[in-house]
Amino acid sequence: MSLTFATATPETLALHVIDADGLDAWLVDQPAQVASWVRASGFSAALGKHLMVPDADGRPxxxxxxxxxxxxxARGRFHLAGIAANLPAGTYRIASGLPQERAAQEALGWLLSGYVFDRYRSQTRNPARLVAPEGVDAARLEVIAQGEALTRDLINTPANDMGPDALEAACLELAARHGAGTQVIRGAALLEQNFPMIHAVGRAAAQEPRLIDLRWGDAGPRLTLVGKGVCFDTGGLNIKPSSSMGLMKKDMGGAATVLGLAHMIMALGLKVRLRVLIPAVENAISAGAMRPGDILPSRKGLTVEINNTDAEGRLVLGDALALGAEESPDLMVSMATLTGAARVALGPDLSPYFTDDAGVAAALEAAASRVADPVWRLPFWTPYEADIEPGIADLDNAPKSGFAGAITAALFLRRFAGEGQRYTHFDIYGWQPSAAPARPKGGVGMGARALLEALPEVLGL
Incomplete structure (x- = not known):
């Protein structure tokens, strides 16, 4: 899918952005016939509304x-994208009224308004194209839009076409596009190479569990991204009810978001040594499925009691994080559709994240505001560590109290990331429940653009 800016032509229409409080002042400076047309049309500059103004011959x-x-x-974002979706086919340029500090956000939103998922049904794309506003980095915004489109495509694809095999293929395709190296460990080799929790979660499925390891760049700080790649989650033997299973094709949303971010990093040529780790599995039910009460070993050497087979994401991430920590990267980030508790706390639009590093938090908060990718910090609350220690094993994958589910899951992951590690965890939703400007209903990236924007400060690039 090509999400790119248009080239100006003689037919390009000027688009004037009008603040509701500034409409009267704008009209004072217009020719009488324009002012009369606008007033007669009832245009009030309400958010999301537009008005085509004709010339003397009736042409736009x-x-x-x-x-x-x-x-x-303040109640939304990507406001011009909502207008773009309703404009007639053509090319437009923003001629006046848009504050420069919002130009990049609105231009990106316009690009993203052109996204559709049409793999299974033909759909009409937004026919209104935008000339890149002056002062924005058009090439960067196109790369970001393409990375976001990759994330959305991967999440939107159902599990029959996006199992571990297909997720691996998507990783290899991305690596080939950017000249990255890859290694994939599958099936019984996971046990031989000490990834027992990834193997245990995925061994019941028809497609083998695997760990995908992508590397790119040979200079700069080490950045390791870990994405949860549970391609479908039945809940295992603690099977989900049908109402909870319907969206489980998106349980690889962490992997999809990490891959979209990796595309942005590589296409923009950031001076980092990037590593992407994706444990790709399906949490299925068969004779080989892990059971409640099982105690699993892990790559870290910690033992984990399985008190709920539906808390599998933290298991596969645990082994991958332990591997990533062995290189002591300058920053390690995990992204996962991990807990319902995070959704209850913050809803579907905010990306909760955890970090012990005040510098990372400050950089993320500032970056999120600049790029309209909202995030919210939750605490690694150390007093809750006791809740993830069952006594019979080192760790419990599903504390029975039910309290602070997002925090206890994050604490579980921190055990595998290692003490002293510069580590940040995102517990994302990865899904837009209803259509909004630049975000159709379906898969959506969360936190990736904020992190991309923050990386130069966080890593000293």
């Missing part, structure tokens, strides 16, 4: 785009 002369007021804008 320019477009007014309502930008509402500050209070309205």
């Amino acid at each position: 002369a320019f477009v007014l785009a309502g930008y509402g007021g500050a209070a309205q804008r």
